[in-house]
Amino acid sequence: MVVHSLRLQDLIEEIRGAKTQAQEREVIQKECAQIRASFRDGDPLQRHRQLAKLLYVHMLGYPAHFGQMECLKLIASPRFTDKRVGYLGAMLLLDERHDSHLLITNSIKNDLSQGNQPVQGLALCTLSTMGSAEMCRDLAPEVEKLLLQPSPYVRKKAILTAVHMIRKDPELSGIFLPPCTKLLRERHHGIQLGTVTLITELCERNPAALRHFRKVVPQLVQILRTLVTTGYSTEHSISGVSDPFLQVQILRLLRILGRNHEESSETMNDLLAQVATNTDTSRNAGNAVLLETVLTIMAIHSAAGLRVLAVNILGRFLLNNDKNIRYVALTSLLQLVQSDHSAVQRHRSTVVECLQETDASLSRRALELSLALVNSSNVRAMMQELQAFLESCPPDLRADCASGILLAAERFAPSKRWHIDTILHVLTTAGAHVRDDAVANLTQLIGEAEELHTYSVRRLYSALAEDISQQPLVQVAAWCIGEYGDLLLEGNCEETEPFQVEEEDVLALLEKVLQSHMSLPATRGYAITALMKLSTRLRGDNNRIRQVVSIYGSCVDLELQQRAVEYNTLFQKYDHMRAAILEKMPLVERGDPHVKEGGKEKQTEAQPLEVTAPAPTEPQATKLLDLLDLLGDTSEPLSSGHAQHLPPQTPSPGEALIHLLDLPCTPPPPAPIPSVRVFEREGLQLDLSFMRPLETPALLLVTATTTNSSKEDVTHFVCQAAVPKSFQLQLQAPSGNTIPAQGGLPITQVFRILNPNQAPLRLKLRLTYNHSGQPVQEIFEVDNLPVETWQ
Amino acid sequence: MQFMLLFSRQGKLRLQKWYVPLSDKEKKKITRELVQTVLARKPKMCSFLEWRDLKIVYKRYASLYFCCAIEDQDNELITLEIIHRYVELLDKYFGSVCELDIIFNFEKAYFILDEFLLGGEVQETSKKNVLKAIEQADLLQEDAKEAETPRSVLEEIGLT
Numbered sequence: 001m002v003v004h005s006l007r008l009q010d011l012i013e014e015i016r017g018a019k020t021q022a023q024e025r026e027v028i029q030k031e032c033a034q035i036r037a038s039f040r041d042g043d044p045l046q047r048h049r050q051l052a053k054l055l056y057v058h059m060l061g062y063p064a065h066f067g068q069m070e071c072l073k074l075i076a077s078p079r080f081t082d083k084r085v086g087y088l089g090a091m092l093l094l095d096e097r098h099d100s101h102l103l104i105t106n107s108i109k110n111d112l113s114q115g116n117q118p119v120q121g122l123a124l125c126t127l128s129t130m131g132s133a134e135m136c137r138d139l140a141p142e143v144e145k146l147l148l149q150p151s152p153y154v155r156k157k158a159i160l161t162a163v164h165m166i167r168k169d170p171e172l173s174g175i176f177l178p179p180c181t182k183l184l185r186e187r188h189h190g191i192q193l194g195t196v197t198l199i200t201e202l203c204e205r206n207p208a209a210l211r212h213f214r215k216v217v218p219q220l221v222q223i224l225r226t227l228v229t230t231g232y233s234t235e236h237s238i239s240g241v242s243d244p245f246l247q248v249q250i251l252r253l254l255r256i257l258g259r260n261h262e263e264s265s266e267t268m269n270d271l272l273a274q275v276a277t278n279t280d281t282s283r284n285a286g287n288a289v290l291l292e293t294v295l296t297i298m299a300i301h302s303a304a305g306l307r308v309l310a311v312n313i314l315g316r317f318l319l320n321n322d323k324n325i326r327y328v329a330l331t332s333l334l335q336l337v338q339s340d341h342s343a344v345q346r347h348r349s350t351v352v353e354c355l356q357e358t359d360a361s362l363s364r365r366a367l368e369l370s371l372a373l374v375n376s377s378n379v380r381a382m383m384q385e386l387q388a389f390l391e392s393c394p395p396d397l398r399a400d401c402a403s404g405i406l407l408a409a410e411r412f413a414p415s416k417r418w419h420i421d422t423i424l425h426v427l428t429t430a431g432a433h434v435r436d437d438a439v440a441n442l443t444q445l446i447g448e449a450e451e452l453h454t455y456s457v458r459r460l461y462s463a464l465a466e467d468i469s470q471q472p473l474v475q476v477a478a479w480c481i482g483e484y485g486d487l488l489l490e491g492n493c494e495e496t497e498p499f500q501v502e503e504e505d506v507l508a509l510l511e512k513v514l515q516s517h518m519s520l521p522a523t524r525g526y527a528i529t530a531l532m533k534l535s536t537r538l539r540g541d542n543n544r545i546r547q548v549v550s551i552y553g554s555c556v557d558l559e560l561q562q563r564a565v566e567y568n569t570l571f572q573k574y575d576h577m578r579a580a581i582l583e584k585m586p587l588v589e590r591g592d593p594h595v596k597e598g599g600k601e602k603q604t605e606a607q608p609l610e611v612t613a614p615a616p617t618e619p620q621a622t623k624l625l626d627l628l629d630l631l632g633d634t635s636e637p638l639s640s641g642h643a644q645h646l647p648p649q650t651p652s653p654g655e656a657l658i659h660l661l662d663l664p665c666t667p668p669p670p671a672p673i674p675s676v677r678v679f680e681r682e683g684l685q686l687d688l689s690f691m692r693p694l695e696t697p698a699l700l701l702v703t704a705t706t707t708n709s710s711k712e713d714v715t716h717f718v719c720q721a722a723v724p725k726s727f728q729l730q731l732q733a734p735s736g737n738t739i740p741a742q743g744g745l746p747i748t749q750v751f752r753i754l755n756p757n758q759a760p761l762r763l764k765l766r767l768t769y770n771h772s773g774q775p776v777q778e779i780f781e782v783d784n785l786p787v788e789t790w791q
Numbered sequence: 792m793q794f795m796l797l798f799s800r801q802g803k804l805r806l807q808k809w810y811v812p813l814s815d816k817e818k819k820k821i822t823r824e825l826v827q828t829v830l831a832r833k834p835k836m837c838s839f840l841e842w843r844d845l846k847i848v849y850k851r852y853a854s855l856y857f858c859c860a861i862e863d864q865d866n867e868l869i870t871l872e873i874i875h876r877y878v879e880l881l882d883k884y885f886g887s888v889c890e891l892d893i894i895f896n897f898e899k900a901y902f903i904l905d906e907f908l909l910g911g912e913v914q915e916t917s918k919k920n921v922l923k924a925i926e927q928a929d930l931l932q933e934d935a936k937e938a939e940t941p942r943s944v945l946e947e948i949g950l951t
Contacts, residue, residue, distance in 0.1 A: 012895055052898055059804055059897065061819065080931045088901055092807075118928050121906075128910035129810060153924065156914050164910040190915045197912050235917045238872060245916045248869045284875075288868035295866075323837040328867055359836040 006031060008052050015060070028062055039070055048074055048085040055085075055092055068093050072100055075107045080118065083111070087122045091129045105135050112142040117154055120146065124157040128164040136165040140172050147179045152188040159183065159194030163201045170205050177202055177209055184219055189236050189243055192223065196249045203256050214257050217264045221271050224250045228275055239283035251275075251292040258300030265301035272297050276309055284324075287317070291328055298336055311336065311343040318350045323359055330354060330365035337372045348373050352382075355389045364397060371404040379412040383422055390429050399433040402426050406438050416449040420456055424473075428463055431470025442476045447483070447585055457484040461501065465509060469518045475526045478513060481506060482530030483584055486537040503540050507531065511548055521557050528552060528560065532567050536582045546571055673788040679778065682771065683710025684739070686719070688782070690789055700761070700789055702751040708739035710771070717769040721751055724762055728754040761790040792870070792911035793845060793860045794821075795904070797893065800854050802826045805893050806900050810911035829858055839867050850874050854890045877907055880921055902928065 006014065011031055018024035031053065038050045051070050058064035071093060074086025090104060111123040124146070127139060143165065146158035162176040176198065183195040199216075202209040227242040236243040254272075258265040275293045280286040290313055297310040314336075317329030333351070337344045351373065354366035367389070374382045383405060390401045405426050413419035423442045427434060446456045460477035468474055481488065488501050513519055513527040528549065535542045549571070552564035570578050679686035684706065691701045708714045717737045723729045734749040755761060763782045770776070797806035804822060813821070825842070829849050832840070840847045842860070848870040849858040857874045861867070878888070880903050885892040893900050906921045908914060915921050 009895055016894070056897060059807070061804070080928075084902070084928065084932060085898065088898060118924075118931060121924070125905045125909055129808075130812065132812075153920075157909055160909040160912050160914050163912060189917060190920070193913060193916060235919055238876075243916050244869060244872060245913045248866055249913075252864075252866075284868055285872050288866055288872055291868050292866050323835075324839065324868065324871065327837045327839050361837055361840055 006034075006053070008049065008056065011053050012056060015056075024060075028057055028060070032057065032062070036066060039066070044077065044082075047077075048082045051085055051089050055089055058092060064093055068100065072103050072107065075104065075111075083119055083122055087126045091126055094130060105138050108135070109139060109142055112139065112146065117151055120154050121157055124154070124161045128157075128161040131161075131164060131168065133168040136168045136172060140165055140175050144175050144179075147176075147183065152186070152191055155183075156188065156190035156194045159191065159198050163194075163198050166198075166201050166205065173202055173206055173209060177212070180213070181216060184216060184223075189246055193246050193249055196220070196246070196253050200249070200253045200256060203253070210257070214261060214264050217254070217257055217267050220250055220254060220257075221268055224254075224275070225271055228271075228278060238285040240280055241283070241285040241289060244285040244289050247275075247289045248292045251289070251296045255292075255296035255299045258296070260301075262301050268296075268300070269302055269306060272302065273306055273309065276306075276313060281316070284322070287320075287322075287325055291317075291332070294332060298332075298340070307340055308343050311340055311347070315347040315350060318347060318354065323357070323362060326354065326357070327359075327362055327365065330362060330369055334365065334369050334372065337369065341373075341375075344369075345373060345375075345378075348378065348382075352385050355385070355393075360394055360396070363393065364400075367393075367397060367401055367404065371408060374408040374412060376412045376414075379408065379414060380418070383409065387422070387425055387429070390426065398430045402430045402433050402438075406434070406441070410441065416445065417452055417455070419445060420449065420452060420459075424459060424463065427470060427473040427476065428467070431473045434472045436472070439472050439475045439479075443479050446476075446480055453484045454487040456480055457488050461488055461506070461509075464513070468513050468516055471518075471520050471523050474513055474519065474523050478510065478523070478526040478530045481510065482526075482533035484537075485530075485534045489538070503538050506534065506538075507544055507548075510534075514548070514552075521559060524557070524560050525563060528563055528567070532570070533582045535571075536579045542571075674786050676782075676784050676786065678765070678782045678784065679767065679780070681776075681778065683712075684708050684714055684769075684771065686765075686767070688785075690786070698754055698756045698758070700753045700755060702753060702763075704749045704751065705746050706739060706748075707743065707746045708741060709743055711741050712772045713741050713744070714739040715770045717747055718767070719747075719749055720766045722764040722766075723753060724759070726755075726757055726759050727761070730754075755790055758790055761785055792865070792873075792908065793862070794911075795860075795908075796822060796825060796856075796858045797900075798822075798826050798829075798856050798858070799890060800830070800851075800856070802830060805855065805890070806897060806904070808901070808904060808908075825858060829856055838871060848874070852878050855893065873908070873913060876918070877904060880907060880918060883918065883922055884925065899925075 011027075014027050015024055018027055035050045035054055038046050047070055051067055051074060054064050054067040054070075058067075067089060071086050071089035074082040075090060077083060077086065094100065094104070108123045108127055111119050115123065124143070127135065127143075131139070143158050143161050146154055147162070149155050149158065162172075165172050166176060180195055180199050180202070183191060184199075186192060186195070199209075199213050203213055224247060227247055236246075238244055241247070254264075254268050258268055272293055276290065276297070279289050279293070281290060294310040294313050297306050302310075311333070314329045314333050317325045318333075320326055320329075330351070333344050333347070348370075351366055351369050355363055355370060357363045357366060367386075370382065370386060386401065386405050386408075390398065390405065393401055406423060409419055409422045413422070420442070423438065423445070427438070427442070446452065449456070457480050460473075460480045463473060464477035464481070485506060488506060489503065510527050510531050514524055514531075519527070531545050531548060535545045546568075549564050549567045552560055553568050555561040555564060570581065574581075673690035673692070675687055675689040677685060677687050685708075687705045687707075689703045689705070691703075693699055693701065704719055706714075706717065706719065715738045717734075717739060719734065721729060721731060730752040732750040732752070734747050736745070736747050739745070739747055753761065753763075763785060765778075765780060765782060767778045768776065793809075793811045795806070795808045796804065798804050804826070807818070807822065809818060825847065828840070828842070829847070834851075838848055838850050840849075845860045845862060846865065846867060847858060847860055848867050849856055850871060851857075857878065859870055859874065861870050881888040881893070881900065884899070884903055885896070903921070903925055906915065906924045915924075
């Protein structure tokens, strides 16, 4: 009984005639049912036709897994037609994880050993497409035999199957390495091509193979020379270029063999020059050979002149009308720019022109290469080009372009002024695409350039007045106005166009930033901190600032609320400290990464209650006054005054009672006062010892001894002290200001403290010194003074 | 080469050849993604693009896109020649090949490709040799077909 079903052509026609997706599905479902029925009937004569239809259905995306076993049956069939379709189906429907591994391995084995040449070809093709590692190990001996097969048709396929096998199981290299030298002597292009491919694969995976095949370099050179010099055969040429496929593959192998090997490189140098010089560049085939030649020249130890020739070839590629040629030129030059910078530099203007490519693939490459070509001598011109590009480039390149410009400016800035201008331009042009670190970088850069503070703050003020939407710009501008707002009002800067700014205008602008819906929370933080700083920089009254800060004390944004509450407290309770706390940021030493990092943190965080170090040139009296202020309310010795960092030391009622009970007794003889260690950090220790002279009971002599057990010297050491106002303090000169490392000679200093009222002693110390190249300042109240120091 | 796809301007897949093991699901995903990406590119753009850790080389001939995925070290320009050679082979075999030839004879398109590339590598650089191999295989298949005919005729008569 003949099953009535559509022929393949008819099925395709019917499917293509379907008007809708649903109709197509209906046709396919019906036909698949027929195909399944036919498979169940098991008619061998119909099987290959049904499978062919199923493969077409599979191409359209419909399930075809039920045909997998039919592929195996067809492969096992003795008829060539069945095998042809069966193997095709296996390649399309099976993958290497399929459970039929054993069955198909046996069929392929039989076909490899007993089949005719077309059948052997089908088996090798399937094996090299979907053979698993297990299949490859099982069938490697069969493939090895076929490498000796007289027919070039089978041999070339066996060679490339060996390539696949080595990729699956590198240990099979041992089987396929020996025949290569002999195969390389064949004249058949397909065999030569396959052998070169196989050797390439062997060398890339195995250093021993690489060393082994270095001795065939002369042979490879000869094959390539023959291709390049003798009259070409029409059979293998493309546009007058002799077998470009074979040329490219040989060139690639030569690259691998010549890398890091002087002798091999020397052997191929002349030939590479010949190929580079003589290959026709008018068609793609020739350019493909040239591209591979260039890559090989650059990868091996080639002569300097040859390398320049290679770069110049790429330079000509840049001028080619074909955008594909320009693309590979840009990508190749990008690989070379590190090793052959000066040669690539000669093509800089052409590279820059490629920025204007409308194809994003090319302009992206041109951007990367342009950025790589920036150096200290061309930075001005290149940045001009790149900044012009930044204004016109597609959105998806803006972030990369902006970041690249900022990095290049960081490395090669000819002057601080130029650097500031460049960053400002980037922030105003593509601010939304700038990464956060640009803000920290620019604030640090401006901070360091004292001579440019007036210029910077005026430029940033103008930019901010123009546009408050670009957040990185707004953040830098707010920071700068907060720091140097006084220069905005009184500074005179010839570089910027003159304009008059009123205090009200500045405050209004920052308030606008604070209220704008476009401002990020971080930006608002910058703005409110700037307002606080201006409260110590502007001459007018601070009521407006106080009001704004007060409003944000109930802000929904917790970070902003916390700042506002702290700032309010600063106004209300610690107004006498506001000027010191909001002083200008200290300079951070550039060049020390650790200090630099710390400096950045300081600049980006606003910590209103943190005490900042005054300038070192400040007079001694002011220092002492600052220290005294830090003790806060000191007029009542027994009250619980506000201590900055430590809980108050309030005597308990029990102690007072005990004290009263002592009154009738005879005073005991004075006991020695114990010494105490009051400070220790990173090997630096400070000890206090006490003595009360008999003739002056109200006088306490305190000796401060500072020792250094660390591995680094402590230098520029200064110790200052403060006591409540009811005491009198006199600091005598220290014995020195340097404590050598590892237990060197300590510094001693005597404090004379007069306590006529026998009030409880409170002692605050400030230490400043340099340690491990870092300036350190420690301010603290001594919390472990023995009671004998005042009783 | 890791895989080759042929698809129409409407995104219909006409041929898929995979040289690396991938699940059906992964193949469909890749196909959909690349068809979409390539069709979105404008004609004036170059034929190369980066995709995952591979390079995609594609070229349009009439209504068909030929799209290949190659490794980072591979030469993009020679890959264009591979595509072009394959088109020439199809053209010689079918005579002024068009998309319909590929659709109605898709298995032949596979056979031709398999005589030109093996395991993703070029195996034969002579057009003549490739076409000769296909013709010989076709002849073998025709011989088998002729042997089938008598049985079929007899079956139709009902003499089986």
